Amino acid sequence: MSFPTTRLRRLRYNPVLRDMVTETKVTTDDLIMPLFACPGKGVKNPIVSMPGNYQLSIDLLVEECKSLMNVGVRAIILFGIPEEKDETGMIAAHDDAIIPKAIDAIKKNVPGMYIIADVCNCEYTTHGHCGVIVDGDVENDQTLDSLVAQCITFAKHGVDMVAPSDMMDGRVKAIREGLDKEGYYMTPIMAYSAKYASAFYGPFRDAADSAPKFGNRATYQMNPPQTNEAMREIELDIIEGADIVMVKPALSYLDIIRRARDRFDLPIAAYNVSGEFAMVKAAAERGWIDEDRIVKEILTSIKRAGSDLILTYHAKQFAEKLLK
Numbered sequence: 227m228s229f230p231t232t233r234l235r236r237l238r239y240n241p242v243l244r245d246m247v248t249e250t251k252v253t254t255d256d257l258i259m260p261l262f263a264c265p266g267k268g269v270k271n272p273i274v275s276m277p278g279n280y281q282l283s284i285d286l287l288v289e290e291c292k293s294l295m296n297v298g299v300r301a302i303i304l305f306g307i308p309e310e311k312d313e314t315g316m317i318a319a320h321d322d323a324i325i326p327k328a329i330d331a332i333k334k335n336v337p338g339m340y341i342i343a344d345v346c347n348c349e350y351t352t353h354g355h356c357g358v359i360v361d362g363d364v365e366n367d368q369t370l371d372s373l374v375a376q377c378i379t380f381a382k383h384g385v386d387m388v389a390p391s392d393m394m395d396g397r398v399k400a401i402r403e404g405l406d407k408e409g410y411y412m413t414p415i416m417a418y419s420a421k422y423a424s425a426f427y428g429p430f431r432d433a434a435d436s437a438p439k440f441g442n443r444a445t446y447q448m449n450p451p452q453t454n455e456a457m458r459e460i461e462l463d464i465i466e467g468a469d470i471v472m473v474k475p476a477l478s479y480l481d482i483i484r485r486a487r488d489r490f491d492l493p494i495a496a497y498n499v500s501g502e503f504a505m506v507k508a509a510a511e512r513g514w515i516d517e518d519r520i521v522k523e524i525l526t527s528i529k530r531a532g533s534d535l536i537l538t539y540h541a542k543q544f545a546e547k548l549l550k
């Protein structure tokens with residue numbers, strides 16, 4: 227059947243019908259809000275390149291979690307800004323380090339909040355790289371120790387899920403074995419599997435004070451032109467025991483999300499990263515775009531590409547006023 231019998235505009239005419247035939251709807255169940263925990267009390271340091279986001283001391287972090295819950299955002303991913311850094315990142319695995327303390331406080335005061343901990347070393351190392359430095363580059367196998375140690379400590383403090391973002395080979399296997407050995411066999415791993423060496427992380431590195439002091443992350447994060455390699459990364463993480471795999475960043479990598487969706491059956495997450503957020507905010511500040519509509523369109527496109535979970539700094543704003 228073709229025109230004039232078939233008219234696709236018929237289904238677009240009425241707003242109720244348009245809603246009824248909508249294929250992709252983002253809800254707060256899909257969203258994970260990233261939050262930054264810092265030392266101190268009553269501290270709320272604005273992150274300049276990410277308007278509306280702050281480094282929060284744990285007391286205020288708890289308040290933020292309550293207000294997220296109130297608007298229906300029930301999952302967060304935590305990043306830590308430590309008091310002190312070391313050479314290996316092992317400092318992040320102490321019981322009184324910033325993330326274990328944040329987990330304790332949130333679990334106690336906002337029990338329904340689902341807490342995911344980002345697991346990496348770059349926020350905790352003096353050199354800002356994601357692992358142990360040997361001969362001027364990140365040494366893969368030695369780095370696994372601090373990642374596993376972080377995961378075990380976080381699990382001991384009741385974290386709901388760990389999310390390694392370091393891109394070392396074999397880290398999912400090491401973390402799974404480490405957690406299982408300690409009895410935390412029910413703690414899921416969301417692996418940053420296809421994580422690209424991207425310029426879109428710029429604002430985050432200011433927020434987390436995690437920019438590398440020398441060189442870049444190109445020897446461990448993926449090269450942006452790669453797609454087959456992303457499938458290998460994801461496949462290996464699945465074999466090693468990942469429960470959820472992630473593609474990061476999201477917007478310039480929607481093709482990777484779609485390829486992964488068509489090929490793998492486990493849940494896929496996408497990280498709508500800091501630079502993607504900053505661009506929207508900057509253009510909106512100038513009045514060049516309609517921010518609310520753009521945010522909705524962006525999150526919908528990420529879900530439409532095939533991701534089940536979306537990590538996004540827009541989560542609260544979306545829940546507060548865009549849900550309809």
Ligand code: PBG
Nearest residue numbers: 346348391426427430499500501
């Ligand atoms: C840590 C980490 C980074 C991000 C998440 N975890 C930064 C990086 O790899 O340099 C980026 C998040 C964002 O840009 O929003 N390795």
